[in-house]
Amino acid sequence: MATPLVSTPVKTHHGIFSTKMAGGRMPLTPSPRGRRDSVASNNSSPFTPPRHDSETAKEHVRSVYGGNLSSYFAKSVSRTSRAYRESPKSNIARVRKSPKHLELGASDWSLTGTGPSSTQSPSKERLRKEIPGRTRVGKTTVRIAHNAGDRFIPNRSASEGLVTSGAAKPEENQRPKTSGGDGSSVLASAASAFDIGGRGTDEDLTAALENLGLEDDESSSSYTKPAPDAVAYESSLANACGVNLNTRILAFKPPPPESSKPIDLRAQYNRPLKTAKSQSAQFRRRVQTAPERVLDAPGLLDDYYLNLLDWSSGNQVAIGLERSVYVWSADSGSVSCLLETSPDTYISSVKWSGDGAYVGVGLGTGEVQIWDVEEGTKLRSMYGHESRVGVMGWSKHTLSTGARSGLVFNHDVRIAQHKVAELVSHTSEVCGLEWRSDGAQLATGGNDNLVNIWDARSLSAPKFTKTNHRAAVKALSWCPWQLNLLATGGGSYDRHIHFWNTTTGARTNSIDTGSQVTSLRWSNHYREIVSSSGFPDNSLSIWSYPTLVRNVEIPAHETRVLHSCLSPDGQLLATAAADESLKFWKIFERKPGTSASASREGGVGSKAQMTKSMTIR
């Protein structure tokens, strides 16, 4: 028997002398037992120990063999065949005991080993590690792999371990039985850990295997192992709680921005997915582009810096034509001449008081007169300015006047000492002046390209001074639905409309109109603003706000549009131009359904309703 075994090519292949030798010897002694043991598959220990013990020098090597053989025996009943296969197994045997070997990269080998190898003497372990590296290569390995593969499955190997340890006991064991037991229990626990933590990642796997390996080694080298039980417990606990230990739930903590308005989903579901543009086209309102009425305005001065047109709340239009102020009643269509100045001067500005009963008239001399229109009589004259008063604005009983000098005076028209405030900021002619509807702020624009926003409570200095315009600012308009929104338009070199938040002083929007902006008027009931322009367009433009889309452009006059004003119902715009005509445009025509009061006072409300209906469809 022995001889044929030795001669087998396989062994020689491995090239470890000692192993060969061992292989040759081994079969002889163990063979009888080998059969008996066959049930307990790989018990190398039983036979080997006695012999090897005696031969101290080679002990480890042999013992290894013994392991191989035994395992081999278990499977192959016939010796001859055994001899043939034997050699490969011998290699395996060493490796297999400690799962650690997996990590070493000799996984094939180590895997097979678990059960039996562990029973052998601790000293071998080191050897095992080294040996597999050498022996690894060769065809023989392939076969071995078979067995190894079978065993590797954790459950099985664990159970095997149990079996072997049990089997080992009765026979002579060099190494402490407990270690064998340990190993198996570890295996078992690890296996259960796998099963429990079904998701176990590969890290789990390796970690578990590591534990196993350590456990095994424990007998030889003192190692502190992470308790495998604990691992198993943790993972089972985690599993029970439905929590994955390896992940954490993170939330993006900052609160999401507030929705700008409540949403009714039901409406939304009916909405076709259409671009905003096509929608606006579909729902763009039609604007009459022909004037409603044209009046002659002979002698209208072609001066950008004057403000000669105003429409009262009593539905009367006042216009200054050279030295006269005419009042046209929009209700009756009748015209009357309110006043005529002395020949040495001219009318530079007209402005109705809020109640529509009085008109303020600024003269080229700097004099400001207040006239009772009903009576056709002058109530008073106020002096103070030394240059022409190009612009005026009422806030209740206060009349603000801006002059060519750049000074703005506030007059309390009720008292004798009428001048109550002097607003000093502009360095050049003031040509735009507008009180906010609540009287809390005053905006002024001048030929010095500045826009000043004044707080009515502290008029010593402007609250904000805006320098963005690059030309004189005549066009000023406060938004009727958003009190702190001011629109300002610049002259021919600037051509821009700027929108300001007058609370913060921030510029919120801008439009390049392409031509001199001579006036701006917000619509009361559309979210739109109309601008009149000078050279080169001489047109009216209606802009949507805040989209700033130009809805329509109306070629209005033959020469530049100098002044504009809205009718009290907000539907009509009157424009006066240097072509000496006064035209009325129905640009903000109210829809038939809405009542006059709704459109005037609840302008914003009706507006919102309209946009909503647009959204729904």
Next chain:
Amino acid sequence: MSAPKEKSKVHKLSLKGSSKLVAEFFEYSINSILFQRGVYPPEDFTTVKKYGLNMLVTADDQVKAYIKKIMSQLNKWMLGGKISKLVVVITDKESEEHVERWQFDVQIHGKHTKVLSSRKTADKENDAPGAPEPQAAGTVEKTEKEIQDEIQAIFRQITASVTFLPVLDGDCTFNVLVYADADSEVPVEWGDSDAKEIKDAEKVQLRSFSTNNHRVETMVSYRLAN
């Protein structure tokens, strides 16, 4: 030993593109959900052509910035393969009850095959010696078109889901959660949270899509009307 290293390198490169694609998908998903579920008014959204569909994305600067912040971090995590789930939770503002929960499960094939492969190598012992590496044969290349079609199908489903999802009454707000690996780097804006699950929720699994490296499954859970 060198073979797997090389593989991981190649893998990483394609993973980058795939992560980007998945992150982008998340971004559009969040936008779509915000629109479809009325978290923000429809006027705040504009349409964008994407995935062969008209996708609605928010035009509100604040919301845009908010989502952008989320996405920038998400991109990092995606690249690192740290994320296993992304969740959009819609919460009633008044009752603070979670009313709807959109969950996107992310599987990274890379990780997946790693686990597999370690098992495979063990099992390989049983294979015939000449058997090809299972890993190599594992992934079938998908064309961009196929992926896009899958994503498109998901968005169609999300859009269509409004037909069976209960109408959300009252003002709602939303939160974004991610399930990240425990070892992920977490910036200050992100903090641990509970899962914000919905009590007695009805769950509906929607379609999924996969790239060469990721698989994303979509699920919506919502509170059942009484």
